[in-house]
Amino acid sequence: MIVVMKPDHTQEELRDLLARIEKMGLRTHVSKGERRTIIGVIGDRALIQEVPFTSFSGVEAAHPILQPYKLVSREFKEEDTVVRIGDHVELGGKAIPIIAGPCAVEGREVLDEIADALHGLGVPMLRGGAFKPRTSPYSFQGLGELALKYMSDVRERTGMPIVTEVMDPRDLLLVHKYADVLQIGTRNMQNFRLLTEVGQVDKPVILKRGMSATIKEFLMSAEYIVSHGNEKVILCERGIRTFESETRNTLDLSAVPLLKKLTHLPVIVDPSHALGRTDLIPAMSCAAVAAGADGLMLEVHVRPQEALSDGAQSLTPQAMADLLQKLEPVARAVGRSILRTDGDSTRNRSKAVGEEA
Amino acid sequence: MIVVMKPDHTQEELRDLLARIEKMGLRTHVSKGERRTIIGVIGDRALIQEVPFTSFSGVEAAHPILQPYKLVSREFKEEDTVVRIGDHVELGGKAIPIIAGPCAVEGREVLDEIADALHGLGVPMLRGGAFKPRTSPYSFQGLGELALKYMSDVRERTGMPIVTEVMDPRDLLLVHKYADVLQIGTRNMQNFRLLTEVGQVDKPVILKRGMSATIKEFLMSAEYIVSHGNEKVILCERGIRTFESETRNTLDLSAVPLLKKLTHLPVIVDPSHALGRTDLIPAMSCAAVAAGADGLMLEVHVRPQEALSDGAQSLTPQAMADLLQKLEPVARAVGRSILRTDGDSTRNRSKAVGEEA
Amino acid sequence: MIVVMKPDHTQEELRDLLARIEKMGLRTHVSKGERRTIIGVIGDRALIQEVPFTSFSGVEAAHPILQPYKLVSREFKEEDTVVRIGDHVELGGKAIPIIAGPCAVEGREVLDEIADALHGLGVPMLRGGAFKPRTSPYSFQGLGELALKYMSDVRERTGMPIVTEVMDPRDLLLVHKYADVLQIGTRNMQNFRLLTEVGQVDKPVILKRGMSATIKEFLMSAEYIVSHGNEKVILCERGIRTFESETRNTLDLSAVPLLKKLTHLPVIVDPSHALGRTDLIPAMSCAAVAAGADGLMLEVHVRPQEALSDGAQSLTPQAMADLLQKLEPVARAVGRSILRTDGDSTRNRSKAVGEEA
Amino acid sequence: MIVVMKPDHTQEELRDLLARIEKMGLRTHVSKGERRTIIGVIGDRALIQEVPFTSFSGVEAAHPILQPYKLVSREFKEEDTVVRIGDHVELGGKAIPIIAGPCAVEGREVLDEIADALHGLGVPMLRGGAFKPRTSPYSFQGLGELALKYMSDVRERTGMPIVTEVMDPRDLLLVHKYADVLQIGTRNMQNFRLLTEVGQVDKPVILKRGMSATIKEFLMSAEYIVSHGNEKVILCERGIRTFESETRNTLDLSAVPLLKKLTHLPVIVDPSHALGRTDLIPAMSCAAVAAGADGLMLEVHVRPQEALSDGAQSLTPQAMADLLQKLEPVARAVGRSILRTDGDSTRNRSKAVGEEA
Known part of the structure; x- marks a missing residue:
C-alpha cells in the first residue's frame, strides 16, 4: 500500500498515522521528497486492508498497488508523463x-x-x-x-x-x-x-x-x-x-x-x-x-x-x-x-x- | 578457400584435384549437393595460395574467404538472394x-x-x-x-x-x-x-x-x-x-x-x-x-x-x-x-x- | 498423473483405460517403451483425481506428480539410480x-x-x-x-x-x-x-x-x-x-x-x-x-x-x-x-x- | 606501462617526468595513494618503449604490462598476497x-x-x-x-x-x-x-x-x-x-x-x-x-x-x-x-x- 500525504500535512499528522500503522504490526517506509511525503506500508495484506488510511487527516490518497513499483506504475497514473x-x-x-x-x-x-x-x-x-x-x-x-x-x-x-x-x-x-x-x-x-x-x-x-x-x-x-x-x-x-x-x-x-x-x-x-x-x-x-x-x-x-x-x-x-x-x-x-x-x-x-x- | 566445381565436372576431374590438394598437406571437405559440388580447402594459408585451383579442369571458381562461413557470405555473393x-x-x-x-x-x-x-x-x-x-x-x-x-x-x-x-x-x-x-x-x-x-x-x-x-x-x-x-x-x-x-x-x-x-x-x-x-x-x-x-x-x-x-x-x-x-x-x-x-x-x-x- | 501399465498388460486393457480417460475430457499421451507402457494423463486436476486408475486391470501404479518431470523425479523414486x-x-x-x-x-x-x-x-x-x-x-x-x-x-x-x-x-x-x-x-x-x-x-x-x-x-x-x-x-x-x-x-x-x-x-x-x-x-x-x-x-x-x-x-x-x-x-x-x-x-x-x- | 615512483620522490621529480612523457605525445594518469604514486603511461607502444623511465630520478620501477590490469596482475607480483x-x-x-x-x-x-x-x-x-x-x-x-x-x-x-x-x-x-x-x-x-x-x-x-x-x-x-x-x-x-x-x-x-x-x-x-x-x-x-x-x-x-x-x-x-x-x-x-x-x-x-x- 502506498499512502500519499497532502502537501500541507503536519508532522503530527504523519507521526500519528505512522504510530497507528506500526501498532498493527505493519512496517512503514517514509520517503520525504521536497514536494511530497509518501509512506510505503509493508506487511500482511489482510492487515493492511483493515487500516482506514484515507480517513486520517493529512492523507491525500492510498493506493493498493500489487506491483512492487508503485508511483511509476500505470496503475498509479494512467496518462503518459511528459x-x-x-x-x-x-x-x-x-x-x-x-x-x-x-x-x-x-x-x-x-x-x-x-x-x-x-x-x-x-x-x-x-x-x-x-x-x-x-x-x-x-x-x-x-x-x-x-x-x-x-x-x-x-x-x-x-x-x-x-x-x-x-x-x-x-x-x-x-x-x-x-x-x-x-x-x-x-x-x-x-x-x-x-x-x-x-x-x-x-x-x-x-x-x-x-x-x-x-x-x-x-x-x-x-x-x-x-x-x-x-x-x-x-x-x-x-x-x-x-x-x-x-x-x-x-x-x-x-x-x-x-x-x-x-x-x-x-x-x-x-x-x-x-x-x-x-x-x-x-x-x-x-x-x-x-x-x-x-x-x-x-x-x-x-x-x-x-x-x-x-x-x-x-x-x-x-x-x-x-x-x-x-x-x-x-x-x-x-x-x-x-x-x-x-x-x-x-x-x-x-x-x-x-x-x- | 572454397572451390566450386562446374556442374558438368567428371569424377576423374574431382579425384585429380583432391589428390593434388591433399598431396600438399592440405585437408579437403567435399560437399556434394544435387546441383553443385564444393570443396572446402583447409590448412596453412600460404600453402593454399600456391595451388592454381582455377587452372584445373572441372573447376568453376575459387574463393579465398576469410569468414568461416563462405557460400552464405556477402563476400561470396554481393546481391540479395530472393x-x-x-x-x-x-x-x-x-x-x-x-x-x-x-x-x-x-x-x-x-x-x-x-x-x-x-x-x-x-x-x-x-x-x-x-x-x-x-x-x-x-x-x-x-x-x-x-x-x-x-x-x-x-x-x-x-x-x-x-x-x-x-x-x-x-x-x-x-x-x-x-x-x-x-x-x-x-x-x-x-x-x-x-x-x-x-x-x-x-x-x-x-x-x-x-x-x-x-x-x-x-x-x-x-x-x-x-x-x-x-x-x-x-x-x-x-x-x-x-x-x-x-x-x-x-x-x-x-x-x-x-x-x-x-x-x-x-x-x-x-x-x-x-x-x-x-x-x-x-x-x-x-x-x-x-x-x-x-x-x-x-x-x-x-x-x-x-x-x-x-x-x-x-x-x-x-x-x-x-x-x-x-x-x-x-x-x-x-x-x-x-x-x-x-x-x-x-x-x-x-x-x-x-x-x- | 502418470499411469504405469503392468509389463503383461493386454492391448484391450490399454484401450479400455484410454477410452475411459478420454471420455472424461482428459488428454492422454502413451509412451510405449520396450519394457514399459506409460500413460501421461493431462487436463483438469480435479477431473484427474476422480479417475480410479489403479482399479483398472492392467494398471500397475498411478503417480500424481506435481513436477512436470515425473519418472526421473525423486518424488517418483527416492533411492539413487546406479x-x-x-x-x-x-x-x-x-x-x-x-x-x-x-x-x-x-x-x-x-x-x-x-x-x-x-x-x-x-x-x-x-x-x-x-x-x-x-x-x-x-x-x-x-x-x-x-x-x-x-x-x-x-x-x-x-x-x-x-x-x-x-x-x-x-x-x-x-x-x-x-x-x-x-x-x-x-x-x-x-x-x-x-x-x-x-x-x-x-x-x-x-x-x-x-x-x-x-x-x-x-x-x-x-x-x-x-x-x-x-x-x-x-x-x-x-x-x-x-x-x-x-x-x-x-x-x-x-x-x-x-x-x-x-x-x-x-x-x-x-x-x-x-x-x-x-x-x-x-x-x-x-x-x-x-x-x-x-x-x-x-x-x-x-x-x-x-x-x-x-x-x-x-x-x-x-x-x-x-x-x-x-x-x-x-x-x-x-x-x-x-x-x-x-x-x-x-x-x-x-x-x-x-x-x- | 606502469611507472612506480619511489616512496620519497619529490614533486619536482614527478613534474619533470610527466612533462617529459607528455612531450612525447603520450598520455599519463597519476594515481597518488597514501604510500605510493603510480603513473600509467598510455599511448603508442613504440613511443613508450623509447622513454628511459628508470633513469629518471625518483622512479623506482617501470613495468611493461600487457594486461589492462597492472598492479593486481600476477605479472606484477608473483607471490600470493596475504x-x-x-x-x-x-x-x-x-x-x-x-x-x-x-x-x-x-x-x-x-x-x-x-x-x-x-x-x-x-x-x-x-x-x-x-x-x-x-x-x-x-x-x-x-x-x-x-x-x-x-x-x-x-x-x-x-x-x-x-x-x-x-x-x-x-x-x-x-x-x-x-x-x-x-x-x-x-x-x-x-x-x-x-x-x-x-x-x-x-x-x-x-x-x-x-x-x-x-x-x-x-x-x-x-x-x-x-x-x-x-x-x-x-x-x-x-x-x-x-x-x-x-x-x-x-x-x-x-x-x-x-x-x-x-x-x-x-x-x-x-x-x-x-x-x-x-x-x-x-x-x-x-x-x-x-x-x-x-x-x-x-x-x-x-x-x-x-x-x-x-x-x-x-x-x-x-x-x-x-x-x-x-x-x-x-x-x-x-x-x-x-x-x-x-x-x-x-x-x-x-x-x-x-x-x-
Missing part, C-alpha cells in the same frame, strides 16, 4: 527529441564543432560526458567542471539543453548547477544513494537501464527517484549483456513497448552504447522509433577516429543528417514526428535559457 | 510477406477457420506445426501427416504456400511431399545431420536461430545447408535466451541489420516466439520491419485461449488485421511494402500450385 | 568413475596410444567421437564406423567400456552395435526424436545439458528417454552459455547438488567442454567431486597440439595422472573414492565384455 | 577463514545471539549489513550507525573482526571508524568513485564481483583500488546472472582458479548470495574450497524465517556447525585447513583488537 526540458523541449509527447553529442567532452573546440553541426541539423539536445565512468583507472576520466562549462557555453549560444552524467552524490550540486538533465549511467542504476539524491532535485533525470537489470529492477530504481519527490524520470534502454559478441550489448527493444505498458514514464533508446558500432545504428534507430521510443540518444563526433572514448560507435554529423532523413518517415508512420529546432529562433530563445541556468 | 516460394511469393524483395497460422495444426476445422481468416486478410503464406518439438514427452506432439494433409488442402483451396517444421531426417520425404517451405526449429539449428539433409532438397528452408546461438554459429548452420546444394535458405531471428523473464526470450532485432550485412540470404523475424505474449507483438513487428526484416512469422489462432500450445502468444485474426494496418505505413517509410494477396485471383492460381505439389 | 556399465563399472555409487579419451577418434594408432595410457592409469572408461557435431561443414566430421571399430578393439584389448555420441536416429543401430554407452550431445538435448529413440534401447545414455537449457528442461529431456523405457540415463553438466568469455562456457556446478536433489539419476561433470582450457581443469574437477558429482568426463590426448578438435582443452596422460592424485583425497573427504581398474585383471575381464558386444 | 585482518586473522594463506553473520543487522539482541553462536563454533569473522542496498525504496534499508555500534560491541566481546558494506563515499569515514574490513557490494563494483575512495584508506576491502561483470572488468575494478594505494583487496565471487532461475544467480566457481592464475590477490566465495537457497550451500561450499577459495562468506541467522532480508539463504548455527564438519576434510584434501578460533584465547585477544579500533 517531461519538460529547458524552455522548448518536451519528452514523452508526439514529437520525438534526439539527444546527441560526444561520449566525453574532450575540449572546447571539438565540442563546439560537434554542437554547431548538431544545432545546424536541428537536433534539439546536446549530450556530453564531464565525469566518465571508465573501466580502467588509467583511462581518460573526463574534464569535470571544465566540460560542464564548455557545455553550458554551447547552451548559451545555441539554446540546446544539456544532458550529462552524475556519478557521485558529492558532484550533484556541481552538475546540477550546469546541466538541464542529469543522467544516471548503467553502472549506477542500482547506486541507491545516488538515486535518492537525484530524487530530491528539481531537474529531469535520464535513468539508464543496468546492463543486466531486469525490467522490474529498472522500474524499482525509477521508483527510488520518484518516491523521493522527483517525478521527471526518463527511462533509457541501452542494451543488455548477453552471450552475443558481434554487438557490444544486445539492444532489448521489446523493453520499449513493455515499459510503456507498465509505467507512465517516457522511454528513450540509446543505440550507440547498445551496439558499439555505427553500421547498425540507422536501422536500429528506425526500429526504436517504430517500437514506440519517446526519444533517441546518439553519440556523434566530428572525427570519431580521434575520440578519446567510444569512437567506434560515434556517428559523424553527415551520418546523423542521413539518419534524420530516415527517421522522419518512420516517425510519421507511427503517428509521431522527429523534433527539429530551427537555428535562428533557437538562438534567440537560448538567451532566456542561458539566463535561467 | 527466394521464390510457390508461384506467387518472393521473399527477400521489396514486398514483405507475412507467414501466419497456428503453432500446431490441431484439427481440420480450426485450421480451415484460421486459414480462411488469414486468406481473407490477404496474408500470403500459412504456417502450422505437424511435428511439434515439445519440452515434455506428455504434451501434444502434433498430428503428423494428418496435419500436413489438412494444410495441403488449405493450399489447394486458397493458394497459400505452406510452411511446416521438419524435426527428423526420417520425416523429410514425407514433409517434403506436402510443404512448400521446410522449417528447421530453434532446437535443431545445430542438428547438423538434419541441416545436411535439407541441404539436399529443392525446397526453401526457414532456419530458425538457436536460442543461444551466436550470429556466427547461425551463419555456419546456414552454410551447412547451402554447402550441400540448397541455396534457398531464409534466416529467422526468434529471440535469444537471456536473464530477462518478462518476455519469453529477448528479441535480438539488431541481428536483422547485422545479418543483412554479413550474408546475402533473406532474414525474417518471429516476434511470437521471441515475446511469448501478444501485447508486445504489434510494436515489435513494426520495429522488425523498420529494422529491415524481409518477412514476419506470426502465430494466429481463432481462439487463442483454446490452443493446445502457445495460446498466450497467438493473435486473433482481428488483431492480425489491425497489425497489418500498422505495418503498411512503416514498410512504406523504409521503402518497402507488405505483400498482400487478393482472395479471388489467388484461388485461381492455387490450382496451379496444387498441381505442382 | 547405472551398470559393461561388466565392471557402476556409475552412481560410492566409487566415482572417470571417462576419458580424445574428443574425436582420429586414427587407430593415436587412439591406441591414448587408451593404453589411460588404461595404465586405471581409468575405467574410454570416450571418443566417431560422429562429430561440428559448427562448420568444412571441419573434420569424425571417422564414423571406422572409429567405432577402433574403439571396440580397444575394449577387446583393455576391457574399457566405450562411450560415443549418436547424432542421428539413423545411426543408432550402428552406434548401438559398438558402444557401451550412448552419448547425446549438448546440441541434441532437445532433439526429441533422438531422445525417443535412445529411450527404446537397452544401453545407458549420457545426456549432456544443452548449453542454454534450464535445469527443468534438462530433466524434461531425461524424462523423454525414461518415459520410453530406458531408465539408464546419466545426466552430464558441461557448462552453460553466459557473457563471460575467459572460459568457453560457464561450468554451473551448482547444477550437481540441485539435480541430485530433484532426480534419482546419476550426475556427472565434463569440465573439458565447460572450460575449454586445461589450466582450470584440475581445480574444477576437484570442485565437481566435492560438489557431489558421480563421475567425470575428461578429454585426454597424447599430443593435444595435434588434435583435430578441442586440443586446447585436452589433458596429456601425465596431466591426467597428476589429476588422479589430486582427486583421490577430495573424493575421500566427501566419503567416496575414485574408481580405478587394474590393468591385468581387466584384460581378463575384457574378453567377457568383448564377447557381449 | 591480507591481515585484525590481530589474528590472515586471508590468503593456508588456513581458510569463514566470514559469517546476518545479511542485515536487525537489532542488538539478535545480532548478539548470532555472533555468540558463531564465536562458539570458532568462526573467526563476523559480517553484517548496516547500510543495505535494497532493490525497493520501501524495503528495510539497514540500521546505519546503530548497526555498526552493535557490531563493534560484538568485536569487543568476542574479538571477531567485523565486515560491513559501504555504499556511499559520504559514509566512508563512519564505516571506517567501526569496521575491520570494508565491503563493496556487487551493485557498486563499478562505482568508480567509491573504489577510488576505498583505495585511499588503510583497511582491507572485500570487492564483490558485479553480477554481470566479466573477470577482466572485475580485475579492473580491483585495479582502481590498488592503484590508489590500498593493496589489501580481497576478491569475492558471488554468482553471475544467467538464464537459469532455479538458483538466484549462477555461482561461477571457475572464477576461483582463473582469478588465482591472473592475480596475486586472495579470492573468496559467497555461496549464500549466489544460490539464494540453503539446501545447496553445503555442497557448493565444499566445492569452493576444493576449487581453491581462500575464504567463504556465509549468511547465518538464528531464525532465518524471521530475517528482514535474505532469510531463504541463511543457515542456522546448527547448519553452520554441520557445514564446518564437512569443510574440514575437504580443506585438508587440498592441503589447507579451516581457520577456527578458540573462545577463551580470543576473548583475551579481543581486548587488543577493541583498543585498536
Whole structure:
C-alpha cells in the first residue's frame, strides 16, 4: 500500500498515522521528497486492508498497488508523463527529441564543432560526458567542471539543453548547477544513494537501464527517484549483456513497448552504447522509433577516429543528417514526428535559457 | 578457400584435384549437393595460395574467404538472394510477406477457420506445426501427416504456400511431399545431420536461430545447408535466451541489420516466439520491419485461449488485421511494402500450385 | 498423473483405460517403451483425481506428480539410480568413475596410444567421437564406423567400456552395435526424436545439458528417454552459455547438488567442454567431486597440439595422472573414492565384455 | 606501462617526468595513494618503449604490462598476497577463514545471539549489513550507525573482526571508524568513485564481483583500488546472472582458479548470495574450497524465517556447525585447513583488537 500525504500535512499528522500503522504490526517506509511525503506500508495484506488510511487527516490518497513499483506504475497514473526540458523541449509527447553529442567532452573546440553541426541539423539536445565512468583507472576520466562549462557555453549560444552524467552524490550540486538533465549511467542504476539524491532535485533525470537489470529492477530504481519527490524520470534502454559478441550489448527493444505498458514514464533508446558500432545504428534507430521510443540518444563526433572514448560507435554529423532523413518517415508512420529546432529562433530563445541556468 | 566445381565436372576431374590438394598437406571437405559440388580447402594459408585451383579442369571458381562461413557470405555473393516460394511469393524483395497460422495444426476445422481468416486478410503464406518439438514427452506432439494433409488442402483451396517444421531426417520425404517451405526449429539449428539433409532438397528452408546461438554459429548452420546444394535458405531471428523473464526470450532485432550485412540470404523475424505474449507483438513487428526484416512469422489462432500450445502468444485474426494496418505505413517509410494477396485471383492460381505439389 | 501399465498388460486393457480417460475430457499421451507402457494423463486436476486408475486391470501404479518431470523425479523414486556399465563399472555409487579419451577418434594408432595410457592409469572408461557435431561443414566430421571399430578393439584389448555420441536416429543401430554407452550431445538435448529413440534401447545414455537449457528442461529431456523405457540415463553438466568469455562456457556446478536433489539419476561433470582450457581443469574437477558429482568426463590426448578438435582443452596422460592424485583425497573427504581398474585383471575381464558386444 | 615512483620522490621529480612523457605525445594518469604514486603511461607502444623511465630520478620501477590490469596482475607480483585482518586473522594463506553473520543487522539482541553462536563454533569473522542496498525504496534499508555500534560491541566481546558494506563515499569515514574490513557490494563494483575512495584508506576491502561483470572488468575494478594505494583487496565471487532461475544467480566457481592464475590477490566465495537457497550451500561450499577459495562468506541467522532480508539463504548455527564438519576434510584434501578460533584465547585477544579500533 502506498499512502500519499497532502502537501500541507503536519508532522503530527504523519507521526500519528505512522504510530497507528506500526501498532498493527505493519512496517512503514517514509520517503520525504521536497514536494511530497509518501509512506510505503509493508506487511500482511489482510492487515493492511483493515487500516482506514484515507480517513486520517493529512492523507491525500492510498493506493493498493500489487506491483512492487508503485508511483511509476500505470496503475498509479494512467496518462503518459511528459517531461519538460529547458524552455522548448518536451519528452514523452508526439514529437520525438534526439539527444546527441560526444561520449566525453574532450575540449572546447571539438565540442563546439560537434554542437554547431548538431544545432545546424536541428537536433534539439546536446549530450556530453564531464565525469566518465571508465573501466580502467588509467583511462581518460573526463574534464569535470571544465566540460560542464564548455557545455553550458554551447547552451548559451545555441539554446540546446544539456544532458550529462552524475556519478557521485558529492558532484550533484556541481552538475546540477550546469546541466538541464542529469543522467544516471548503467553502472549506477542500482547506486541507491545516488538515486535518492537525484530524487530530491528539481531537474529531469535520464535513468539508464543496468546492463543486466531486469525490467522490474529498472522500474524499482525509477521508483527510488520518484518516491523521493522527483517525478521527471526518463527511462533509457541501452542494451543488455548477453552471450552475443558481434554487438557490444544486445539492444532489448521489446523493453520499449513493455515499459510503456507498465509505467507512465517516457522511454528513450540509446543505440550507440547498445551496439558499439555505427553500421547498425540507422536501422536500429528506425526500429526504436517504430517500437514506440519517446526519444533517441546518439553519440556523434566530428572525427570519431580521434575520440578519446567510444569512437567506434560515434556517428559523424553527415551520418546523423542521413539518419534524420530516415527517421522522419518512420516517425510519421507511427503517428509521431522527429523534433527539429530551427537555428535562428533557437538562438534567440537560448538567451532566456542561458539566463535561467 | 572454397572451390566450386562446374556442374558438368567428371569424377576423374574431382579425384585429380583432391589428390593434388591433399598431396600438399592440405585437408579437403567435399560437399556434394544435387546441383553443385564444393570443396572446402583447409590448412596453412600460404600453402593454399600456391595451388592454381582455377587452372584445373572441372573447376568453376575459387574463393579465398576469410569468414568461416563462405557460400552464405556477402563476400561470396554481393546481391540479395530472393527466394521464390510457390508461384506467387518472393521473399527477400521489396514486398514483405507475412507467414501466419497456428503453432500446431490441431484439427481440420480450426485450421480451415484460421486459414480462411488469414486468406481473407490477404496474408500470403500459412504456417502450422505437424511435428511439434515439445519440452515434455506428455504434451501434444502434433498430428503428423494428418496435419500436413489438412494444410495441403488449405493450399489447394486458397493458394497459400505452406510452411511446416521438419524435426527428423526420417520425416523429410514425407514433409517434403506436402510443404512448400521446410522449417528447421530453434532446437535443431545445430542438428547438423538434419541441416545436411535439407541441404539436399529443392525446397526453401526457414532456419530458425538457436536460442543461444551466436550470429556466427547461425551463419555456419546456414552454410551447412547451402554447402550441400540448397541455396534457398531464409534466416529467422526468434529471440535469444537471456536473464530477462518478462518476455519469453529477448528479441535480438539488431541481428536483422547485422545479418543483412554479413550474408546475402533473406532474414525474417518471429516476434511470437521471441515475446511469448501478444501485447508486445504489434510494436515489435513494426520495429522488425523498420529494422529491415524481409518477412514476419506470426502465430494466429481463432481462439487463442483454446490452443493446445502457445495460446498466450497467438493473435486473433482481428488483431492480425489491425497489425497489418500498422505495418503498411512503416514498410512504406523504409521503402518497402507488405505483400498482400487478393482472395479471388489467388484461388485461381492455387490450382496451379496444387498441381505442382 | 502418470499411469504405469503392468509389463503383461493386454492391448484391450490399454484401450479400455484410454477410452475411459478420454471420455472424461482428459488428454492422454502413451509412451510405449520396450519394457514399459506409460500413460501421461493431462487436463483438469480435479477431473484427474476422480479417475480410479489403479482399479483398472492392467494398471500397475498411478503417480500424481506435481513436477512436470515425473519418472526421473525423486518424488517418483527416492533411492539413487546406479547405472551398470559393461561388466565392471557402476556409475552412481560410492566409487566415482572417470571417462576419458580424445574428443574425436582420429586414427587407430593415436587412439591406441591414448587408451593404453589411460588404461595404465586405471581409468575405467574410454570416450571418443566417431560422429562429430561440428559448427562448420568444412571441419573434420569424425571417422564414423571406422572409429567405432577402433574403439571396440580397444575394449577387446583393455576391457574399457566405450562411450560415443549418436547424432542421428539413423545411426543408432550402428552406434548401438559398438558402444557401451550412448552419448547425446549438448546440441541434441532437445532433439526429441533422438531422445525417443535412445529411450527404446537397452544401453545407458549420457545426456549432456544443452548449453542454454534450464535445469527443468534438462530433466524434461531425461524424462523423454525414461518415459520410453530406458531408465539408464546419466545426466552430464558441461557448462552453460553466459557473457563471460575467459572460459568457453560457464561450468554451473551448482547444477550437481540441485539435480541430485530433484532426480534419482546419476550426475556427472565434463569440465573439458565447460572450460575449454586445461589450466582450470584440475581445480574444477576437484570442485565437481566435492560438489557431489558421480563421475567425470575428461578429454585426454597424447599430443593435444595435434588434435583435430578441442586440443586446447585436452589433458596429456601425465596431466591426467597428476589429476588422479589430486582427486583421490577430495573424493575421500566427501566419503567416496575414485574408481580405478587394474590393468591385468581387466584384460581378463575384457574378453567377457568383448564377447557381449 | 606502469611507472612506480619511489616512496620519497619529490614533486619536482614527478613534474619533470610527466612533462617529459607528455612531450612525447603520450598520455599519463597519476594515481597518488597514501604510500605510493603510480603513473600509467598510455599511448603508442613504440613511443613508450623509447622513454628511459628508470633513469629518471625518483622512479623506482617501470613495468611493461600487457594486461589492462597492472598492479593486481600476477605479472606484477608473483607471490600470493596475504591480507591481515585484525590481530589474528590472515586471508590468503593456508588456513581458510569463514566470514559469517546476518545479511542485515536487525537489532542488538539478535545480532548478539548470532555472533555468540558463531564465536562458539570458532568462526573467526563476523559480517553484517548496516547500510543495505535494497532493490525497493520501501524495503528495510539497514540500521546505519546503530548497526555498526552493535557490531563493534560484538568485536569487543568476542574479538571477531567485523565486515560491513559501504555504499556511499559520504559514509566512508563512519564505516571506517567501526569496521575491520570494508565491503563493496556487487551493485557498486563499478562505482568508480567509491573504489577510488576505498583505495585511499588503510583497511582491507572485500570487492564483490558485479553480477554481470566479466573477470577482466572485475580485475579492473580491483585495479582502481590498488592503484590508489590500498593493496589489501580481497576478491569475492558471488554468482553471475544467467538464464537459469532455479538458483538466484549462477555461482561461477571457475572464477576461483582463473582469478588465482591472473592475480596475486586472495579470492573468496559467497555461496549464500549466489544460490539464494540453503539446501545447496553445503555442497557448493565444499566445492569452493576444493576449487581453491581462500575464504567463504556465509549468511547465518538464528531464525532465518524471521530475517528482514535474505532469510531463504541463511543457515542456522546448527547448519553452520554441520557445514564446518564437512569443510574440514575437504580443506585438508587440498592441503589447507579451516581457520577456527578458540573462545577463551580470543576473548583475551579481543581486548587488543577493541583498543585498536
